[in-house]
Amino acid sequence: MSKTVVAIIGCGTIANSAHIPAYLANSDAEIKYFCDIRKERAEQAAEKYGCGIAIEDYRVILDDPDVEAVSICTPNHCHASIAIDCMRAGKHVLCEKPAARTYEEALEMQKVQHETGMTLNIGVVNRFNTGVNIIKKMIEDGELGDLYHVYVSFRAQRSIPGLGGDFTTKAVAGGGALIDWGVHFLDIVMYCAGDPEPQTVTGQTYCKLGKDMKNYSYLNMWAGPPNYEGTYDVDDFVTAMIRTAGPSITVNGAWAQNIGVDEMYIDFLGDKAGIRLQYGAEFTIYSAKHGALLESTPKFTKTDHFRNEINSFLACVKSGERLPSHIDTVILTAKMIQAIYDSSDQGREISFVKEGARA
Ligand SMILES: NC(=O)c1ccc[n+]([C@@H]2O[C@H](COP(=O)([O-])OP(=O)(O)OC[C@H]3O[C@@H](n4cnc5c(N)ncnc54)[C@H](O)[C@@H]3O)[C@@H](O)[C@H]2O)c1
Numbered sequence: 001m002s003k004t005v006v007a008i009i010g011c012g013t014i015a016n017s018a019h020i021p022a023y024l025a026n027s028d029a030e031i032k033y034f035c036d037i038r039k040e041r042a043e044q045a046a047e048k049y050g051c052g053i054a055i056e057d058y059r060v061i062l063d064d065p066d067v068e069a070v071s072i073c074t075p076n077h078c079h080a081s082i083a084i085d086c087m088r089a090g091k092h093v094l095c096e097k098p099a100a101r102t103y104e105e106a107l108e109m110q111k112v113q114h115e116t117g118m119t120l121n122i123g124v125v126n127r128f129n130t131g132v133n134i135i136k137k138m139i140e141d142g143e144l145g146d147l148y149h150v151y152v153s154f155r156a157q158r159s160i161p162g163l164g165g166d167f168t169t170k171a172v173a174g175g176g177a178l179i180d181w182g183v184h185f186l187d188i189v190m191y192c193a194g195d196p197e198p199q200t201v202t203g204q205t206y207c208k209l210g211k212d213m214k215n216y217s218y219l220n221m222w223a224g225p226p227n228y229e230g231t232y233d234v235d236d237f238v239t240a241m242i243r244t245a246g247p248s249i250t251v252n253g254a255w256a257q258n259i260g261v262d263e264m265y266i267d268f269l270g271d272k273a274g275i276r277l278q279y280g281a282e283f284t285i286y287s288a289k290h291g292a293l294l295e296s297t298p299k300f301t302k303t304d305h306f307r308n309e310i311n312s313f314l315a316c317v318k319s320g321e322r323l324p325s326h327i328d329t330v331i332l333t334a335k336m337i338q339a340i341y342d343s344s345d346q347g348r349e350i351s352f353v354k355e356g357a358r359a
Contacts, residue, residue, distance in 0.1 A: 001028065001318070003027075003028055003029060003030040004028055004029050004030070004068050004069055004314050004317055004318065005030050005032045005066045005067050005068055005069075006023055006029055006030070006031055006032065006067065006068070006069045006070065006071065006314075007031070007032055007033035007034075007035060007058075007061045007067050007069075007070045007071075007091075008020060008023075008031060008033065008034050008035065008045070008052075008070070008071050008073060009035045009036075009058045009061070009070055009071065009072050009073065009074060009082055010035070010036060010072065010073035010074035010075075010096075011034050011035070011036040011038075011041040011042050011044070011045045011073070012036070012041065012073060012074075013223065014073050014096055014123075015045070015071065015073035016045070018125075018306035018310075019071045019073055019094075019306075019310060020034075020045065020049060022304075022306055022307045022309075022310035022311070023071075023310060023314075024049060024051075025307065026310065026311055026314055028314055028318075029314055030051075031049070031051055031052045032052060032053065032064070032066060032067055033052055033053050033054075033055055033060065033061055033064075033067065034046050034049075034052045034053070034054050034055070035054075035055045035056065035057070035058045035060070035061060036054075036056060037056055037057075038056075039054065039055075039056040042054035042055060042056060058082055058085070058086075059085070061086070061089075061091070062085055062086065062089035062091070063089075065090075067091060068091065068092060068317060069091060069092040069093070069094070069119075069313070069314070069317050070086050070091050070092070070093055070094070071094045071095075071096075071310075072086070072093060072094070072095040072096060073096050074096075075166040075167075075172050075173065076098060076100065076101050076166075076172065076173045076174050076179070077101055077166075077171065077172045077173070077174070079095050079096065079098075079099065079100050079101075079105075079109075080099075080100040080101075080105040080106070080108055080109050082095075083095045083109050083112075083120060084108065084109060084112045086118075087112050087113060087116045087118040087120060088112065088116060090116070090118065091118065092118050092119040092120075092313075092316075092317045093118065093119060093120050093121070094119075094121050094122075094123065094309075094310070094313045095109075095120065095121070095122055095123065096122075096123040097122055097123040097124055097125075097183050097184065097187075097330075098122075098174065098179050098180075098183040098333075098334065098337070099122045099327065099330050099331070099334050100174070100334070101172075101173065101174025101175075101179070102174055102334075102338060103331075103334045103335050103337070103338035103339075104338075106327070106330075106331055106334040107331070107334075109327055110327045110328065110331055113327050113328075119313070119316055119317060119320075119323075119326075120326070120327040121313055121316070121323050121325040121326060121327070122325055122327060122330040123309065123325070124183075124184070124187040124191075124324075124325045124330055124333075125184075125305050125306055125309045126184055126187060126188045126191070126305065127187070127191050127309075127323075127324045127325050128305040128306075128308035128309040128312060128325075129305040129308075130300060130301070130302055130303050130305075131277065131281075131282065131283055131300065131302070132188055132191065132192065132277070134283075134298065134300060135192050135268065135275055135277060135283060136191060136192040138275070138285075139192050139193065139194075139268065139270075140194070142272075143270075143272070143273060144268060144269075144270025144271075144272055144273045144274065144275065145270040145271040145272025145273065146270055146271045146272075147193060147246065147247045147268060147269070147270045148247055148248070148269060148270065148271065149247050149248050149249070149250070149269045150189045150193065150247050150248075150249045150250075150266060150267065150268055150269065151249075151250050151266070151267040151269065152182075152185045152186065152189060152249060152250065152251045152252070152253070152266050152267075153252050153253070153263045153264065153265055153266075153267075154177070154181045154182065154184075154185050154252075154253040154254070154263075154264050154279065155252060155253060155254045155257050155259060155262065155263045155264070156254060156255055156256060156257070156262045156264070157256070157257065157258075157259055157260065157261065157262055158209075158216075158217065158218040158219065158256050159218075159222070159255050159256060159262070160209070160210045160216065160218065160221070160236060160255045160256050161180070161221065161222050161223035161224070161255070162221065162222070162223030162224050162225075162226070162227070163210055163213055163216060163221065163224070163226035163227065163228075163230070163232060164213055164226050164227035164228055164229065164230025164231060164232060165223060165224075165226075165227050165230055166223075167180060167223055167234075168210060168230070168231065168232045168233070168234050169230065169231040169232075169233065169234070170231075170233045170234050171231075173234060175205075175234050175235055175337070175341060176205075176207070176234030176235040176236055176255060177234075177235055177236055177237065177238055177253050177254055177255040178205060178235055178238040178251075178253060178337060178340060178341070179337055180255075181253055181255070182238060182251065182253050182337065182340075183333060183337060184279075185251070185253065185266060185279070186249070186251070186333045186336060186337065187330070187333050188266060188277070189247075189249055189266060190329070190332055190333055191324060191329075192268065193244070193246045193247055194246060195329050195332055196244035196245040196246030196247070197244060197245045197332065197352070198242055198243070198244050198332060198335055198336045198339065198352055199243040199244055199245060199351070199352055199353050200242070200243045200349055200350065200351045200352070200353065201240065201241075201242050201243075201336060201339035201340055201343055201349065201350045201351075201352075202240065202241045202242075202343050202348075202349045202350075203238060203239065203240035203241075203251075203339070203340030203341070203343040203344050204238070204239050204240070204343075204344050205235035205237070205238045205340070205341065205344040206235060206236065206237040206238070207232070207233065207234060207235055207236060208236055208237060208256075209236050209237075209255075209256040209257070209258075210232045210236050210255070210256060211232050211233075213226065213228050213230075213232050214228055216256075218256075235344075236254060236255045236256045236257075237253070237254040237255075237256075237257060238251060238252075238253050238254070238340060238344075239251065239252050239253075240340045240343070242336055242339075242340075247269075251340075264278065264279040264280075265277060265278050265279060266279070272287060273285055273286060273287035274286045274287070282297055282298075283297070283298070284296065284297045285297075285298070309325070312325075335352075339352075
């Protein structure tokens with residue numbers, strides 16, 4: 001079988017830490033282009049990895065019939081436009097999370113996926129995580145009983161990324177902690193709970209600890225250093241309550257809060273058992289039997305979920321198989337996130353339930 005020729009669009013952190021190494025490790029893939037509007041980044045990649053052509057305009061890729069698949073690793077504001085152009089040019093797309101800045105942009109991407117039939121997967125990488133898949137299976141098999149609620153916490157003490165840069169500028173990122181971190185947490189919930197349709201959403205977002213940029217204290221800053229001349233107009237804290245066709249969900253997330261320890265976990269609450277998933281780490285099962293409270297932490301072989309994601313993408317480009325990260329499933333999370341922002345802006349609950357349809 002011939003190798004799949006791929007192009008990397010956006011040669012920053014996630015491209016270098018996850019996408020490029022995963023393609024290089026897969027003998028069925030060949031990277032033909034490294035593209036970045038900061039040409040030096042594309043050139044550095046071509047030199048470092050000893051392959052590929054460095055370019056600064058992704059439209060070169062559109063015109064090259066050799067390229068079958070692209071990874072879009074740019075900031076959020078150009079996910080939709082680049083993904084749409086690539087699909088229209090006959091390229092299969094793996095686009096980093098979040099799908100886009102807004103639900104409307106994500107719907108446009110979905111529409112073009114349906115029109116062109118090209119693959120459009122979003123980088124909801126936890127769907128390729130071994131532990132998350134074990135939890136999903138346990139829920140499907142009824143081991144938790146009735147999964148009635150999921151509590152989501154992604155709260156950090158001081159972890160605002162690149163203050164004043166792309167991540168804290170709404171016009172670029174679409175939002176802050178909710179769209180950047182919350183998208184992963186809500187995606188895990190949706191995946192494990194069988195992608196239940198959202199019904200009502202109430203949310204409140206806050207732009208508090210980072211807005212006085214010069215007086216924001218921190219120890220480390222990822223995606224830094226700070227740009228004090230830049231913009232900070234996104235949420236650093238979000239709280240929300242979501243009803244779905246499955247479990248209800250509460251969300252408390254923050255890039256920065258005046259708290260002592262980071263709390264990054266998801267509680268799946270069933271009437272037979274509950275699971276606490278420590279984000280990116282182990283999970284513990286809690287239940288009760290014969291008057292005793294039981295607690296167990298399963299041991300299993302962990303795999304690299306980014307490698308799994310990209311290997312699956314390459315395989316589906318050849319086979320046409322539909323992956324769990326398909327835009328059609330990810331769109332529900334985009335809908336919920338948009339509804340949380342809309343609810344906060346409008347000071348009201350957002351309902352997707354048709355009049356008179358609620359039980
Ligand atoms: N899956 C994950 O866990 C994960 C982790 C980190 C980042 N991300 C996502 O990946 C994306 C990139 O994040 P990052 O941290 O790598 O950012 P980054 O700023 O380090 O890299 C982005 C790169 O894209 C380039 N770029 C911008 N516009 C471009 C365009 N039109 N054409 C080509 N290149 C362009 C920039 O110059 C930059 O080099 C974001 O959407 C982010 O949410 C996902």
